[in-house]
Amino acid sequence: MKRLLVLGGIGALIAVAGATDTQSARPPILLTYSVESSGRLCLARADGSRPLRLTPGKDRAPSWSPNGRSVVFSRQVGTETRILVANARGRVVRALTAAGAFADPAWSSDGRRIAYVSRETRSRIVVVDTAGKAVGGVFAAPTAFVSRPAWAPDGRRIAFAENPETEGMAGTSRIVVANADGSGRRILVGQASDPAWSPNGSKIAYVAYPTRLSETGSIVVANADGSGVRHITAAVGPESRPAWAPGGKRIAFTRLTGGKSTIVVARADGSGERVAVGARGTGALDPAWRPPVVLPKARRRAC
Numbered sequence: 001m002k003r004l005l006v007l008g009g010i011g012a013l014i015a016v017a018g019a020t021d022t023q024s025a026r027p028p029i030l031l032t033y034s035v036e037s038s039g040r041l042c043l044a045r046a047d048g049s050r051p052l053r054l055t056p057g058k059d060r061a062p063s064w065s066p067n068g069r070s071v072v073f074s075r076q077v078g079t080e081t082r083i084l085v086a087n088a089r090g091r092v093v094r095a096l097t098a099a100g101a102f103a104d105p106a107w108s109s110d111g112r113r114i115a116y117v118s119r120e121t122r123s124r125i126v127v128v129d130t131a132g133k134a135v136g137g138v139f140a141a142p143t144a145f146v147s148r149p150a151w152a153p154d155g156r157r158i159a160f161a162e163n164p165e166t167e168g169m170a171g172t173s174r175i176v177v178a179n180a181d182g183s184g185r186r187i188l189v190g191q192a193s194d195p196a197w198s199p200n201g202s203k204i205a206y207v208a209y210p211t212r213l214s215e216t217g218s219i220v221v222a223n224a225d226g227s228g229v230r231h232i233t234a235a236v237g238p239e240s241r242p243a244w245a246p247g248g249k250r251i252a253f254t255r256l257t258g259g260k261s262t263i264v265v266a267r268a269d270g271s272g273e274r275v276a277v278g279a280r281g282t283g284a285l286d287p288a289w290r291p292p293v294v295l296p297k298a299r300r301r302a303c
Helices: 002-024
Strands: 032-036 041-044 059-064 070-077 081-087 093-096 102-107 113-118 122-131 134-139 145-151 157-163 174-179 186-190 192-197 202-210 218-223 237-243 250-255 260-267 274-277 285-292
Touching: 032 059, 032 260, 059 285, 070 102, 070 113, 102 145, 102 274, 102 285, 113 134, 113 145, 122 145, 122 157, 145 192, 145 285, 157 192, 174 192, 186 192, 186 202, 192 237, 202 237, 218 237, 218 250, 250 285, 260 285
Parallel strands: 059 102
Antiparallel strands: 032 041, 032 285, 059 070, 070 081, 081 093, 102 113, 113 122, 122 134, 145 157, 157 174, 174 186, 192 202, 202 218, 237 250, 250 260, 260 274
């Protein structure tokens, strides 16, 4: 009887310890980015600390599944690129495309679809399921150059950048919003690129260019309908790829400074700006956020 009581007490202690650990262990929101020199993908805390390697290839434009278990990205293969899916340990589990001219994958908020840019014969946006089967497409104008598709949180619309002048300056680009099946197309704003919806869908961040001849843009936050434009940076260098953190309180983006790309993180109103990655050592670009879920245990090298 005494032995049972002891064992029961130990079991209770283990249960309490486990409950305490579960309650206290709140996984951090992790910043994912591409290393400028090597192209590999890395993970770090929001302030850039504890950087760890995620993938070893020449990889760009990461986008996480909503459950944080998978990441889609583009990988350079010789002179071509392909769209790959890896698990949270960084192991490639699926190729969505063969080697070709593909870029800018984006996972939908419902986790069932992925949009990416195809430049095979014509620049267009392709929508596939997670197995790579085409389920829709948003076609650009015949001579336009499209980039950076971004899903609205409702999963019904896609915003993307479209440059009707294939040899034009960045300032000739515009942001278009369309339904995921390609219908309902409308121009949201001109002289802009790199759209990113806020997590609740009420705001949209993008890069705004002061003139059609500009190559240097700054990060802007506006209402989802394009009204209420607010510049949150002073454009001290070319900026690109804004990415909202889960919760919508912070935005990460790439800034080119002194010939090197850095990842900057700021509050959504532009305050509290700081360089998270790239201030020292190699540069970084293409920020994305991993949802705050437990990261599987794996051997990871420092990045």
